[in-house]
Amino acid sequence: MSAASPASPWRGPLTLIAKRVGMAFVTLVLVSAVIFTISGLLPGDAAQEVLGQGATPEQIAALRHEMGLDRPALLRYLEWLKGIASGDPGDSLVANMPVADIISERLPNTLVLAGLTTLFAVPIAFLIGIWSAVTRGRSADRALNLMTLAMVALPEFLVATIAVLVFSVKLLWLPSITIVPQDPTLGEFLRAYAMPVLVLGVGVIAQLGRMIRAAIIAELDRPYVEMARLKGVSPRRLIFRHVLPNAVGPIVNAMALSLSYLFGGAIIVETIFSYPGLASLMVNAVTSRDMPLLQACAMLFCATYLLLVLIADTVAILANPRLRQG
Amino acid sequence: MSASPHVAVRNLCVTVRTPEGEPLRIVDGVSFDIQRGDVLALIGESGSGKTTIALALMGYARSGAQISGEIRVGDATFEGSGGATLAAQRGNRITYVAQSAAAAFNPSRRVIEQVIEPALIHGTATAAEARAHAVSLFEALALPNPKTIGSRYPHELSGGQLQRLMAAMALITRPDLVIFDEPTTALDVTTQVEVLQAFRKVVREQGATGVYVSHDLAVVAQMADQILVLNRGTVREQNSVQAVLETPVDDYTRTLLAAARPVIKAATPQVAVGEPLLSITGVHAGYGPIDRNGRAAHPVLTDVTMNIGRGAAVGVIGESGSGKSTVARVVAGLLAPTAGTVSLDGEPLAPALDGRTREQLRRIQIVFQNADIALNPAHSVGEILGRVLRFYHGTSGDQARQGVAELLDLIRLPAGIADRRCDELSGGQKQRVNLARALAAKPDVILCDEVTSALDTVVREAILELLAELRRDLGVAYLFISHDIATVKALCDEIVVLYKGTRVESGLRDTYAAPPFHPYTDLLISSVPELRTDWLTGVGLQSSAPFANLHESPDLCRFVPRCPVAIAGKCDVAPPPLRLMTAGNSVLCHRAEAELIRMHP
Numbered sequence: 001m002s003a004a005s006p007a008s009p010w011r012g013p014l015t016l017i018a019k020r021v022g023m024a025f026v027t028l029v030l031v032s033a034v035i036f037t038i039s040g041l042l043p044g045d046a047a048q049e050v051l052g053q054g055a056t057p058e059q060i061a062a063l064r065h066e067m068g069l070d071r072p073a074l075l076r077y078l079e080w081l082k083g084i085a086s087g088d089p090g091d092s093l094v095a096n097m098p099v100a101d102i103i104s105e106r107l108p109n110t111l112v113l114a115g116l117t118t119l120f121a122v123p124i125a126f127l128i129g130i131w132s133a134v135t136r137g138r139s140a141d142r143a144l145n146l147m148t149l150a151m152v153a154l155p156e157f158l159v160a161t162i163a164v165l166v167f168s169v170k171l172l173w174l175p176s177i178t179i180v181p182q183d184p185t186l187g188e189f190l191r192a193y194a195m196p197v198l199v200l201g202v203g204v205i206a207q208l209g210r211m212i213r214a215a216i217i218a219e220l221d222r223p224y225v226e227m228a229r230l231k232g233v234s235p236r237r238l239i240f241r242h243v244l245p246n247a248v249g250p251i252v253n254a255m256a257l258s259l260s261y262l263f264g265g266a267i268i269v270e271t272i273f274s275y276p277g278l279a280s281l282m283v284n285a286v287t288s289r290d291m292p293l294l295q296a297c298a299m300l301f302c303a304t305y306l307l308l309v310l311i312a313d314t315v316a317i318l319a320n321p322r323l324r325q326g
Numbered sequence: 327m328s329a330s331p332h333v334a335v336r337n338l339c340v341t342v343r344t345p346e347g348e349p350l351r352i353v354d355g356v357s358f359d360i361q362r363g364d365v366l367a368l369i370g371e372s373g374s375g376k377t378t379i380a381l382a383l384m385g386y387a388r389s390g391a392q393i394s395g396e397i398r399v400g401d402a403t404f405e406g407s408g409g410a411t412l413a414a415q416r417g418n419r420i421t422y423v424a425q426s427a428a429a430a431f432n433p434s435r436r437v438i439e440q441v442i443e444p445a446l447i448h449g450t451a452t453a454a455e456a457r458a459h460a461v462s463l464f465e466a467l468a469l470p471n472p473k474t475i476g477s478r479y480p481h482e483l484s485g486g487q488l489q490r491l492m493a494a495m496a497l498i499t500r501p502d503l504v505i506f507d508e509p510t511t512a513l514d515v516t517t518q519v520e521v522l523q524a525f526r527k528v529v530r531e532q533g534a535t536g537v538y539v540s541h542d543l544a545v546v547a548q549m550a551d552q553i554l555v556l557n558r559g560t561v562r563e564q565n566s567v568q569a570v571l572e573t574p575v576d577d578y579t580r581t582l583l584a585a586a587r588p589v590i591k592a593a594t595p596q597v598a599v600g601e602p603l604l605s606i607t608g609v610h611a612g613y614g615p616i617d618r619n620g621r622a623a624h625p626v627l628t629d630v631t632m633n634i635g636r637g638a639a640v641g642v643i644g645e646s647g648s649g650k651s652t653v654a655r656v657v658a659g660l661l662a663p664t665a666g667t668v669s670l671d672g673e674p675l676a677p678a679l680d681g682r683t684r685e686q687l688r689r690i691q692i693v694f695q696n697a698d699i700a701l702n703p704a705h706s707v708g709e710i711l712g713r714v715l716r717f718y719h720g721t722s723g724d725q726a727r728q729g730v731a732e733l734l735d736l737i738r739l740p741a742g743i744a745d746r747r748c749d750e751l752s753g754g755q756k757q758r759v760n761l762a763r764a765l766a767a768k769p770d771v772i773l774c775d776e777v778t779s780a781l782d783t784v785v786r787e788a789i790l791e792l793l794a795e796l797r798r799d800l801g802v803a804y805l806f807i808s809h810d811i812a813t814v815k816a817l818c819d820e821i822v823v824l825y826k827g828t829r830v831e832s833g834l835r836d837t838y839a840a841p842p843f844h845p846y847t848d849l850l851i852s853s854v855p856e857l858r859t860d861w862l863t864g865v866g867l868q869s870s871a872p873f874a875n876l877h878e879s880p881d882l883c884r885f886v887p888r889c890p891v892a893i894a895g896k897c898d899v900a901p902p903p904l905r906l907m908t909a910g911n912s913v914l915c916h917r918a919e920a921e922l923i924r925m926h927p
Contacts, residue, residue, distance in 0.1 A: 223429040230384055230424075231444045231495070232417030245434040321434055321479040 013317050013324050020313050024306045028299075032084070035298045036077045039291050048289070050094065067093060080295065089296035094288045099296045102281065110277040113200070113269075114262040116193055121201040121208065122255065128205065129212025130239055136217055144209075151206035160199045160272045167195060178273040196273045200266055204258045211254035215247040222246075249316035256305075256312035264301035331359035332535045333366075333383065333503065338395035340378050340387060340559075352391070353378050353559040360552070362502075365529070365536035367550035367567070369543060369582070371782035372753065375559035376539045380505045383537060384420050385412030399503055418448040421496035425508040427488035431480040437488075438476025441495040450499045463494040466531065467524040485646075486517035490524055497532055504529065505537045510545060514645035514809060515853040522548055522855075522862055541782055543586045544855035547571060548862035555579045567859055585783035586857060588790065588816040601672050602633035603803055604657065604690070604771050609666035611649075611656050612827075620665040621880075626652045627663070627827040628880060634771060639797060639804040641818030643811055643850065649827035650807045654773040657805065658692045670770075688718045691764035695776035697756035700763075701748045707734075707759050708744035714766035733762045737792060754785035758792065765796070771803040778813055790816055811838070811850055823847050826884040833911025842922035844913045846885045873898055883914065891917060891925050 047063040048055070064070050083090050089099045132144040168176035180192045219225065220243065228242045244251075267279035282297035284290075317323045340353035353375040360366045368376040378391070385404055387393050393404060399420055402410040412420065421444065424430035432440055442456035451459065457476075464472035467490040480488060489509055496504050509525070510518040526549060529536055538549045546553060546567070553570040555563040555578065563576040574580050609630045612622025626649045634640045642650045655661040657668050662677035669675060670689060676682045694700040701710060711730045715721045721729055731741045737758040748756055757777060764772050774793070778786040794817060796802060808814050814821055815835055823831040823844060831844040843851065855861055873886045876898055883902040886892050896916045906912050907919050915922065 223424060223426060224432045226388075227422070227424050227430040228432070230381075230386060230416055230422040232414075232447060233443070234447070237447070242432050242435075246432065319434065322481050 016317055016323065017314050020310055024310050028303060028306060029081075031302045032081055032299060033077070035295050035302075036073075036080065039295055039298075040073060080292075084296070084299055089299070090292040092290050092293045094290040094293075099292050102293060103278070103296060103300065106276055106278050106281050109275065110263060110266070110279070113193070113196060113266060113275065113277060114259065116197045117200045117204060117262050118259060120197050121204040121258075124201070125205045125208035126212060128209035130216060132209070132213040133216035133220060134235065134239065136220070148206040148209050151202050152210070154202070156199060156203060156268045157272065159202050160195075160269060163195050163199055164272070176273070178275045196266075196269045196275055199272075200262060200269050204262065208254055208258050212247075212251055215250040215254075216243055218250075219243045219247050245319060248319040252312040252315045253309070256308035260301075260305040260308050263304045264297075332362040332364075332400060333358075333360040333537075334396070334398045335359070335379075335383075336396040338379065338382060338393070338397060340375070340382060341392045341394070342390055351559060353382070356395075356556075356559070356561055358554055358561070358564060360535055360537070362535055363533055364552060365538055365550045366552045366554060367538045367540060367546040368554050368556060369540055369546055370556035371541060371784060373558065374556040376541075376556050377507055378559075379556070380422075380507055380537050380539045383412065383503070383505060384416050384422060386416065417444040418450065418499050419501050420503045420505070421499065421501040423489075423492050423496045423504065423506045423509045426512050427492040427509075428480065428485055428512070430492060431488060433480055435479075436476065437478055437480060437483065437491055441476060441491060442498060444495065445498045448499055456498060460494055460498060463497055463528065464491070466528050467491075467494055468520065469494075484517075486513055486521055489513060489521050493525055493528065497528060497534075500532065501534055503535045503537065504532075505539070506549075507539045508541070511540070511542070515811075515855075516645060516849055518545070518855075519853045519862070519865055523865075525549070526862065542855070543571070543582060544857050544861070547857060547859050548855060555582065571857055571859070581784055583857070585787045588787065588812045603636045603638075603671060604634040604805070605669045605672075606630060606632050606653070606657065607667050607669070609653075609656055609663045609668065611652055611661055611663040616664050622664050625827060625880065627656065629666075630824070630827070630829050631666075632822050632829070632832065634803050634805060636770070637797065637801040637803050638820065639806055639818040641814035641821040642805065642807045642824060643809065643814050643821060644824035645809060645850075647826065648824040650809075650824050651775050652827070653824070654692060654775045654805060654807055657773055658690060659687075660692075684718070688767045689770045690773065691767050691769040691771075692773040692775065693760055693764045693777050695779055697748070697753070697760040700760055701756065703747065703749045706745055706747050707751075710748070710759065711744075711762055711766050714763055718767045729766070733766055736765060736796065737762045753781060754788060757781060757785075757789055761789075761792070761796075765800075765802075769802060771805060774804055774806045776808055777806075779808065779810070786813070793817055810854075812854060823850070826878075828884050828914065830883075830885065830914045831911060833907075833909065837907070837909040837911035840909075842907050842909075842911075842913065842919050844885075844915055845889050845891055845917075845922075845925075847913075849888075883916070891921075893917070 047060050047067055047069060051059055051063060061070070068076070080090065087100065091097065092099050092102055095102060128144055128148065132141045135141045164176045167174040174191060174195050176195075178192050178196055181188055184192065216239070225238065225243065228238050233242065264279055264282075266277055267283055269275065270277040270280040278297060278300070282294060282301075285294035285297060336357045338353055338356040339351055341349050341351050344350050356375070356379060358366065368379055370376050378387070381387065382393050382397060382404075383399060385393070385397070397404045397412060398408065399412060399415065401408045402412050402415050402419070404412050406414075431437065438457065438460060441460050442451075442453065445451040445456040445459070446453060460476060461472050464475060469475055469487060469490055475483070475487070475491075483491070493509070506525070510521050513521060522545065536549075538546060540546045550567055553563075553565060553567050554561060555570065555576060557578050562578045563570065563574065565575075570579060571583070574583060609627055610620060610622070610625065611627040612625035614623030616622050630649075630653060632640060632642075642653055644650045652661060656663050659675065659677070659679040659682055667674045670686060675686060679687070705713075708727070708730050711733050712722075712726045715726050715729045719729075727744075730744050734741050734743060739755060739758055743751070743755070748759065751759065761772075761777070778789050781789060790813065793804065793806075797804065804817070806814060806818050815838060819835055821833065821835060821838055822829055823846065825846045831847050838847070838851070841848070852865060872894065873889070873892050876887050878884060878887055881901050882899075883889070883892075883897055886897045889897065892898070893916055900916075902914050902916050904912050904914050905919065907922075913922065917925075
């Protein structure tokens, strides 16, 4: 506590948050340099990929010149950075259309999948985490622990394959690929998304549930919890009014990690269910050496990750009176 | 007076399971009654079961413990046979004041919400009524700004304030029984007096029955009508406070009483001759950026000077925030001073650790307050001590084993303990090992930072005895830091009083027996509870300080805002002079010797 009280009660947290925002920007610029360098290290380039095995070195050099691939790396980097900053990451070298268009076609798909999975997984993770924490060491906790551990350990492709086998092949309940019809009814919509959401949710529920359990248990051991019990506070009020506000910091950070995974890490699910999302777009960009698309995807994933962590930090700062008052 | 007591406990047993799964009775066959409106003190060392018994009165047992026997509080019983269960009375008819209010308040919620919460969840008042009642309780408990203090968060309040706010929380439902669990143990003595006075006043006004858990007989003597002496979960003696203090019948009670009156263990103070072993000269230290004058943005020590002779014991005393631990950190090289020097045998030491030679490091050892934190729980006692022997003396193998055995003998522990891990030892044993770790270096001076503060009175006595013996036998010098003047007097020949990083008084032990003192020293000495029931009544409510609103300035006497005898036009304008008293102590004060003697009744 400083002797001189700040002019506004918001000055402390705002400086803290402004610092985080500044750091996020610096990180993003550093990341852009790394992405640009690493994508330049990949063997082969788009000119070679477009012309195929039979092309002569002269033809490749000509196309390289046409595509601007023979200019100095620093110049290309700065131009690219300028483009990204103004919202135009260039044209795809393979599809011959603006990267921005390709991404904006796929982005809604990824957002819908990530959003649905969040809506499905987060409440269940809270339920499991809280239930497990309050029954710590008892049989319910042990059973939940075993379950979440198994869910973490199971590889996604296995879960997806088993789900397809059970729900599509044996029971014939759900389609094995995710194709959303134009103007779907709610039923069609949910049927189409049920399996990818389920498969993605398994990992998120398990990870997040375990983190929530750990965060709550760390709080349950603190003396103020015993004090609350001795005041006659009911178990429900204890968790929601006393414990959760103090556990917000670690929980929102765990959530940020899970959500950023949903945004850019759903590659296996997208592949298995033939779902046109951003992760499969990026993998395609790697195989076709489509650097502008690859770099734009990578930047988008990093920016999302930084944004989510920033939001988590801000929530944690605002939830903690010590930090809030600077 | 009704015939049936308010609280009746018969054959109470609390059983826990040991890690091996064996049942262990931590409370065994305890029975007692409390008449309505009386205060019963549960007294004993840690492990005596006093807190467990107090919690059982609320039908509460810490994880895994089983309660059996009969407990009745008013109409409520443990099983609920009288119509209500004890658990249902928690926070309503039976309330609790926890030991550390700083930890027992929820850090993320405003204090007032937490204070009125019991009234709201038990439906004893509307939110508006509860708030009004809370404000009146804050007033009764002498809290500053009673109308607005509740809107603060726990981290914005001091320990003494939080402890009083917690008492308000316990009284908000107008309970029949209030349980105080060591409510002042974590407080400074000067704060403790204020809190005790506030507690006693409100409990009497409420007419509630009380249970007061404590290890401190002198505190209990002020608060209770009856005392129940406990040892290892059994009752040793129950009687009125007067009877327990004056005519104890049980041997264990006598041990407790003896330990509560520390005996002087140091030899007669010798006047230091020749060059001091360790001298601290004009040390300034602090945290944050340092300005041009060498002052840190958050100064902790201001111009601190003291000398420690070979084999001498110098005590540093002050309340929390006085900078007493910082003195040890500066001497040990853990914190570089911003100005001033520390010299060993006349040779200036490098300000920070990495500039000092291994020999210099060896000669100054530090012992921390909490042995649990200072000793690596994964290592055996032999490994902990052997490591120091190897580091400073290069001993290994049989020689090291021999060395460890000698050290254990020195601290009066059996040699077999070398193979045990620290977490298998008792608190007193751990503190001995902590001390042996420092002794293993064969140091010239040991910095003892609150080494007895976390210990029970009986164990503390034994550790002080050991420290005095080691000094006599090995000639090691101590810089002994404590908040407890009785402990310091028992061990040290010279005492330095620190207030907010300034040395306000220094002198030989005997000069602290009678005035003149610095007004702060006076406050410290008069705040130590005495073993008589009328002590708290006798301590006049602290006379208000004339400059209570004066903003503290580094150039003036730091004590002015709290000083009852500050002089207008002097203390608030000029820095105080250092006066040498006839008894030999020096006092940093504007008041002359005659005045300092006169103001003491």
